[in-house]
Amino acid sequence: MSDLEQVALVYAPTGRDSQIAVSLLKEAGIDSAPVDTMADMAAGLNDDIAFVVVTEETLRSADLRTLAAWVDNQPAWSDLPFIVLTHRGGGPERNPAALRLSEILGNVSFVERPFHATTFISVSRTALRNRLRQYDARLQIEALADGERRLQTALSAGRLGSWELELATGTLSCSNTCKSVFGYSSDARFDYKDLLASVYPDDRPRMQAAVRDTIENGEEYSIEYRTIWPDGSLHWAEIRAQLYRDRHGVAVKMVGVSADITERMQRLEQQRLINETLEMKVAERTAELTTAHKAVMAEVEHREKAEEQLRQALKMEAIGQLTGGVAHDFNNLLMAVMGNLELLGKHAAGDEKAMRLIDGAMKGAKRGASLTQRLLAFARRQDLQVKPVDMRKLVDEMGDLLRKSVGSAIALNYSLADDIPSALGDANQIELALLNLVVNARDATPDGGSISVGLRLGRPDRTTPELTAGDYVVLFVTDTGQGMDSETLKKAIDPFFSTKELGKGTGLGLSMIHGLALQLKGALVLQSTPGCGTTAELWVPVSHSTATPVHEPVDAPKSNGATTQSLKILMVDDDALIAMSSVDMLEDLGHHVVEANSGKQALAILEADQSFDLLVTDFSMPGMNGGELSRKARELIPALPILIATGYADLPEGTGLDVSRLSKPYTQDQLASEIGKVMTQSTGLAPA
Incomplete structure (x- = not known):
């Protein structure tokens, strides 16, 4: 003014x-x-x-x-x-x-x-x-009020309830969503005494001890416990919070979020009951076979092992599907958070405190995005660039990084066979897998020792669900560390299982490598003995084509987000948060954007106006997904450039679409770059 x-x-x-x-x-x-x-x-x-x-x-x-x-x-x-x-x-x-x-x-x-x-x-x-x-x-x-509204929208979208506890007075302030987690209506009184009374009696001492530990030691408050609603029904709540201190360092309040995890705990309980039922049936069947005839014990053992493998495979498949779905949903939430933070950073430029807060929030969101990528890797839904890879060259080029990772107290040796053929894999993901294996070996050898990294040509002795007949390049890492017993070895690739101290690892390293191996039609094989170290083998199918460089040369500089012309873009996403964030990013790039919240609405817009330069659509939408929308849009406008955004690795089989794909969550620069590629391929108009 x-x-x-x-x-x-x-x-x-x-x-x-x-x-x-x-x-x-x-x-x-x-x-x-x-x-x-x-x-x-x-x-x-x-x-x-x-x-x-x-x-x-x-x-x-x-x-x-x-x-x-x-x-x-x-x-x-x-x-x-x-x-x-x-x-x-x-x-x-x-x-x-x-x-x-x-x-x-x-x-x-x-x-x-x-x-x-x-x-x-x-x-x-x-x-x-x-x-x-x-x-x-x-x-x-x-501006502060607008930020608060955005925060409340994000909390509501994630079904998270916010709360604050004043330590001096014991006053509890909480949102309506937080009240609902404990079974209370929005207009009902709900103070700290009511919260304590809602906690299941057997879980209450553990909950109060966790609160005391947070206040006394400043540890992050993270706990799951059972709750009893006013109607007497049993539920589960997950609570996370941090301690806030005044400028004198005195603890003044706890601020956190709460979520109802009853459905998740019920699914876990159902899975446990299914496992128990299956184990009971296996035991009953085994007893019947033993009673009938002991010259058949070998057959019984074989069946037990097969059933155990099947049960493990079913369990991992179920966890993988659940994990992939959760990761996909979190990708969508992170898409909205990161997009809004990126745009907010432009408006807050020059405000040092605001930029520091935005930068902290963005770093947290990126850590969440990294975690979802690991979850997708375990669920075998990550995006892979599968090409012939020169494995020997890959290991050689990682030598300096591996040496720095293990430190000077551990000897790093190599055993690389000659004439190793190319492997059919994703070079970047194999590099990450090798680094994870070496770091795991280092952590298992705290008192010094040696780690060997090697390559050999392998062929399985017998076929398994993971390894079929054929030739494989075997990348192996062997350490002289602590080793694992048989029970630990069985759980080693389970997601979030870790033998490391709390805070030293996510428990997703071996799970991610296992998922990568399966996605490459290979396998992760672990062998270990307590006190004698561990050998981890990554089996990757041999490629019959010439290997490409591990790191492909860059043909052109990355887009800086600017375009030579303003495009008329139809943006389609059923999620209002993501649609709003994406539209803001596109308009900030200088494009004219029309928003649609469903495939049906998008088609109606295209029928009325066929002057659009580009269609950007989410894939997973109710009623009509992005693939179906793209086919119908091409029937209306055959040459229409299309960009499909999705949190999954690949579009479902049978889609048959010649369209570009953008992985969620994406930044504004990534969005601008992909739009530039699509327009270059279709019209020759590229980003500046």
Whole structure:
């Protein structure tokens, strides 16, 4: 807002005061609006008035109740300045009646008449600067309120309830979603005593101990426990929180979120019951076979092993499907969070504190995105660039990194067979798998020892569900460390299982490598003995084509997000948060965007207007998915460029679409780059 947009009200109905004040304000570059009556002045007051010039004698005998009420009811950011013109000798120091005006009007400056023009202009400009600072405060308050609304929207989308616990008073403040986690309605009373009473009695001591530990040691509060709702039903809640301290380092409150995980715990319980039932049936069948005839024990053992493998495979498949679905949903949530943070960072440029907060939030979101990629790797839904890979060259080029990773206390040896053929895999993912295996070997050898990295040509002794007949390149890592017993070895590739201390690992390293191996039609084979170390083998099928470089050369510089022209884009996503974030990013890039929330709505738009340059659509949508929408859109506009966004690795088989794919979550630069590639392929128009 510029100075010229502000208006000063002038109420000086007698003499030449009004004429002089208006003239001086004009000289100072300030617009003014003279009024003739107190009623006109009161009616003219609003948030856009810069300040008010008024003579003291006009206020002395007037009814000031309307004026006082307006002053009292100003918004929190507003403190409208008043300049009161008094007679010589009638200033506030010698005139108690004038001084009382400060009590009514609040922000008052007194100017004794006759006044010098310089004095009046100086006081007026000071009042204007004061008002402009108030407008700045209003913008900041509105920005904070908008940020709070976005945060609440994100919490609502994730079905997370927010809460705060004041430690000094024990006062609990929580959102309606938080109340619902404990079975309370939004209008019901719910204090800390009610929360404690809701915790299942057997879980209450553990919950209170965790709270004490957080307050005393500052540890992150993270706990799952059972709850009893007011209707008597049993549920599960997951609570996470952090401790906040004042500037003196004194703990003042805990702030956190809560979620209802009843369905998840029920699924786990159902899976446990299924496993128990299956184990019972296996035991019953084994007893029957043993009673019938012991020259058949070998057959029984074989069947037990097969059933164990099947049970393990079914369990891992079920966990993989669940994990992949959860990772996909979190990708969508992270897409909205990262997109909004990226755009917010542009608007907060120059605000050091805001940028620091945004940067912290973005780093947390990126860590979440990295975790979802590991989950997708375990679920065999990550995006792979499968090509012939020179494995010997790959290991050679990682030598320096592996040496730095193991440190000087451990000997790193290599055993690379000659004439190793190319493997059919993803070079980047195999590099990551090798690094994970070497780091695991290092952690298993804390007192020093040796680690061997090797390559050999392998052929399975017998076929398994993972390894079929054929030739494989075997990448192996052997350590002389602690080793694992048979029970630990069985759980080694389970997601989130780890023998490391809390906080030293996610338990996803071997799970990710196992998922990668299966996705490459290979296998991860582990062999270990307590006290004798561990050998991990990654079996990758041999390629019959010439290997490509591990790191392909870059053909062109990355897009900086700018485009040579503004495109007309139809953006389709059934998730309102993601659609809003994506539309904002596209418009920030300079494109004209039309939004649709379903495939049906998108087709209606295309039928009415076929001038769109590009269709950007989510794949997983109810009613009509992105693949079906793309086929129907091409029937309407055969040459329409299409970009499909998805959190999964590949589109389902049978899609048969010649379209580009964008992995979620994506940044604005990635979005701009993919749009540039699509437009280059279809029209020859590329990003600048």
